[in-house]
Amino acid sequence: MDSKTQRSLTPGEARQKIRDGHTDTTSGWSDGWAQANLLAVPRAQAFDLMLFSQRNPKACPLLDVFDPGAKRSSRFQGDITTDVPAYRVYEHGELVEERTDVADLWRDDLVAFLFGCSFSFERALTEAGIEMRHTLSGSTVPMYRTTLPCESAGVFSSSMVVSMRGVPPHRVPDAVRICARYPAVHGAPVHVGDPSLIGVTDLEKPEWGDSPVLQEGDVPVFWACGVTPQAMVIESRPEFAIAHAPGRMAITDINESELITP
Amino acid sequence: MDSKTQRSLTPGEARQKIRDGHTDTTSGWSDGWAQANLLAVPRAQAFDLMLFSQRNPKACPLLDVFDPGAKRSSRFQGDITTDVPAYRVYEHGELVEERTDVADLWRDDLVAFLFGCSFSFERALTEAGIEMRHTLSGSTVPMYRTTLPCESAGVFSSSMVVSMRGVPPHRVPDAVRICARYPAVHGAPVHVGDPSLIGVTDLEKPEWGDSPVLQEGDVPVFWACGVTPQAMVIESRPEFAIAHAPGRMAITDINESELITP
Numbered sequence: 001m002d003s004k005t006q007r008s009l010t011p012g013e014a015r016q017k018i019r020d021g022h023t024d025t026t027s028g029w030s031d032g033w034a035q036a037n038l039l040a041v042p043r044a045q046a047f048d049l050m051l052f053s054q055r056n057p058k059a060c061p062l063l064d065v066f067d068p069g070a071k072r073s074s075r076f077q078g079d080i081t082t083d084v085p086a087y088r089v090y091e092h093g094e095l096v097e098e099r100t101d102v103a104d105l106w107r108d109d110l111v112a113f114l115f116g117c118s119f120s121f122e123r124a125l126t127e128a129g130i131e132m133r134h135t136l137s138g139s140t141v142p143m144y145r146t147t148l149p150c151e152s153a154g155v156f157s158s159s160m161v162v163s164m165r166g167v168p169p170h171r172v173p174d175a176v177r178i179c180a181r182y183p184a185v186h187g188a189p190v191h192v193g194d195p196s197l198i199g200v201t202d203l204e205k206p207e208w209g210d211s212p213v214l215q216e217g218d219v220p221v222f223w224a225c226g227v228t229p230q231a232m233v234i235e236s237r238p239e240f241a242i243a244h245a246p247g248r249m250a251i252t253d254i255n256e257s258e259l260i261t262p
Numbered sequence: 263m264d265s266k267t268q269r270s271l272t273p274g275e276a277r278q279k280i281r282d283g284h285t286d287t288t289s290g291w292s293d294g295w296a297q298a299n300l301l302a303v304p305r306a307q308a309f310d311l312m313l314f315s316q317r318n319p320k321a322c323p324l325l326d327v328f329d330p331g332a333k334r335s336s337r338f339q340g341d342i343t344t345d346v347p348a349y350r351v352y353e354h355g356e357l358v359e360e361r362t363d364v365a366d367l368w369r370d371d372l373v374a375f376l377f378g379c380s381f382s383f384e385r386a387l388t389e390a391g392i393e394m395r396h397t398l399s400g401s402t403v404p405m406y407r408t409t410l411p412c413e414s415a416g417v418f419s420s421s422m423v424v425s426m427r428g429v430p431p432h433r434v435p436d437a438v439r440i441c442a443r444y445p446a447v448h449g450a451p452v453h454v455g456d457p458s459l460i461g462v463t464d465l466e467k468p469e470w471g472d473s474p475v476l477q478e479g480d481v482p483v484f485w486a487c488g489v490t491p492q493a494m495v496i497e498s499r500p501e502f503a504i505a506h507a508p509g510r511m512a513i514t515d516i517n518e519s520e521l522i523t524p
């Protein structure tokens with residue numbers, strides 16, 4: 001499947017391809033449709049996760065929350081247990097397994113949360129002529145743990161995970177302005193410039209993703225990252241959780257044009 | 263206390279005045295600080311209320327959710343059981359009492375939700391030269407039940423309650439544009455024009471508030487209203503709930519400038 005075909009897939013067609021065995025990234029799929037980070041937790045922890053999301057909207061921007069036990073919603077008209085290319089299964093905060101479907105692990109008390117994903121704002125930046133260096137070089141955006149605290153909620157706490165993109169100085173204001181209009185997909189950056197001020201000691205060694213692709217003069221710009229909920233699971237150790245594997249997202253029926261504000 | 267004094271009260275000073283016995287409206291108090299609709303429900307219903315809010319962000323825009331049992335938060339640094347001028351107490355959806363403090367009714371399992379309030383966008387509209395007819399005539403904005411459905415969540419369902427303001431035709435686009443920048447205080451209107459299309463059969467007879475104040479040629483413009491959570495309580499009959507009395511709001515420590523997007 002070439003990239004043009006990937007881009008033109010409807011969400012339903014994309015989910016069918018995934019059910020049929022696609023297990024790789026969904027980057028570049030279904031142009032104009034929001035992709036989402038997945039985290040499912042038991043009903044007993046779901047209120048705390050909603051509180052955590054409400055208090056940390058940049059790291060955990062809620063696109064949708066399913067009814068307890070539900071595998072679909074009006075905003076994701078597929079099957080959340082089969083229609084994500086790869087899943088990570090956590091028990092007491094330990095990553096115990098990565099697999100391509102979780103139908104047999106699903107429980108009636110699991111609540112699926114979908115959080116906005118950077119793919120949406122990357123598209124808006126690219127359209128405005130701000131190049132995504134990592135995409136052009138075929139690598140994954142670098143992600144870092146920071147010392148920026150998230151506000152705790154019930155059993156959940158975490159520091160913030162950020163992604164970093166190099167932006168030419170004269171485009172930094174545009175990058176901030178454009179992303180600010182998409183609060184549902186992490187919104188404006190959280191930090192511009194010196195990485196050490198947010199606890200990132202070596203830009204070359206991200207915790208997730210690939211080494212950064214920077215051009216001469218680029219300013220490092222940091223966005224709150226949808227990996228934060230998984231860092232939160234690792235730190236807070238809920239009994240059970242299911243997440244997507246990085247880059248392998250849930251493709252929703254939410255049109256990105258609905259997400260733009262005002 | 264004159265209106266200039268009311269306007270210049272800090273949130274802390276305003277809450278002290280209320281603790282000291284003010285029981286009337288907070289309209290015009292603490293210029294620049296967000297006022298909030300209150301609804302507290304037992305922990306057992308709190309997840310469903312968060313889901314309902316997530317699914318109906320125009321009617322239930324979440325400003326803050328306290329920890330279970332907590333009477334304060336970083337965004338409301340007072341005592342939610344004494345610092346609202348008047349409260350309404352509901353049992354199984356019945357309004358059983360209106361009173362000026364609820365300290366002795368508070369329970370360790372109650373979760374306080376604060377929702378954005380139209381006072382904030384009214385200030386923005388007034389600053390832009392769009393007159394608030396009801397304020398100038400000293401009346402309360404009219405509020406109506408509609409046939410617009412809210413999306414249900416768990417035990418909660420409701421139709422949407424709206425408030426109505428008359429706006430001259432040439433200012434309707436400005437009213438929409440300005441309010442759209444404040445999604446945390448109901449955001450853009452939900453309907454412009456013919457009231458019968460949303461089930462409002464007699465504009466002169468609102469369910470809450472006073473009769474409308476319209477000038478020749480005014481277009482009726484309808485906003486989702488923070489009374490919706492109370493309509494939801496009446497319809498869904500949770501075991502227990504505490505709300506503010508209309509117009510007698512919780513004055514928060516959230517500066518309105520934080521609420522504007524992008």
